[in-house]
Amino acid sequence: MILYTPMPLETVMASDNDAVPAYREVQYCGISFLVEPGDKGMGKIVQVRSTDPYVYLKPEFQPGREIPLFNG
């Protein structure tokens, strides 16, 4: 792999991952989310991954809201 970036390679490859929480990718309502798993099978939305700009306007999909981790 060739990394083509102005960022120093030491910065990119630094693996100080103690504080990094384990995020999970979840499909919900046909949209892909990056969530931080919590208890009761729910997870907090960290990132919304959609090309539809209106998905980002929905209050129920704002970062911090909880969505189920499993879809039945």
Next chain:
Amino acid sequence: MPFDQEQEFPDTTNPQKTGNRKRRQGVKKIDTIKEYGQTDIPETKSNIHCLPIVGQIEGHLVLPPQNKTTKYEHIIPQLVAVEQNPDIEGLLVILNTVGGDVEAGLAIAEMIVSMSKPTVSLVLGGGHSIGVPVAVSAQYSFIAETATMTIHPIRLSGLVIGVPQTWEYLEKMQDRVIHFVTKHSHITEEKFRQLMFRTGELARDIGTVLLGNEAVDVGLINAVGGLSAAVEKVQELIDKQKEQNKKGRNR
């Protein structure tokens, strides 16, 4: 089984289903979902979808978790969906990237370039290194006045063997990027190479940092502009394409 009721949750991406009152009541039963279904927002659809490309473009290797990355396995199916979905008429690519994997960046750029729907790119903040081919891959490109693009040579990471083949391989990888950029923008190969190998501009490297209007002056980007200009341009290209399709049908 707390999630049995989940089946009743309306598919909010499908506007036909969201009007269903019975299903809405089902939603309120799910007490674990906080404030779900409390607000009614009007269902509107965008005919323009936007693709944000942020942080490092991640390719064959998973980068350490402190990096903010755009993964090509996410982007590529999204591009296929945009191309295929009849409700989507245009694509706006928004870039604020520090570069990343050469092959992943080129793959995304090639996907965008080969789309039949109107595409416009907007560079905000930065569109560095492999972000350059992604930015020029759209039919029309914009750059914010304060945004920058860094053009510098590709470096080899990992094992470097001091033989001519190493140099040739690197040169080949670089040529892939240069050919793509010169083919899809107005910059000449000579000018691009000149910017790439300029000394005295970057503190840690050779190369050039182009500010918004400079990127336009060298022919890399089409125009300096912001969100409204970019959205207007997508709409203009959509209208133009519709007109052409109409003409084609009448013939």
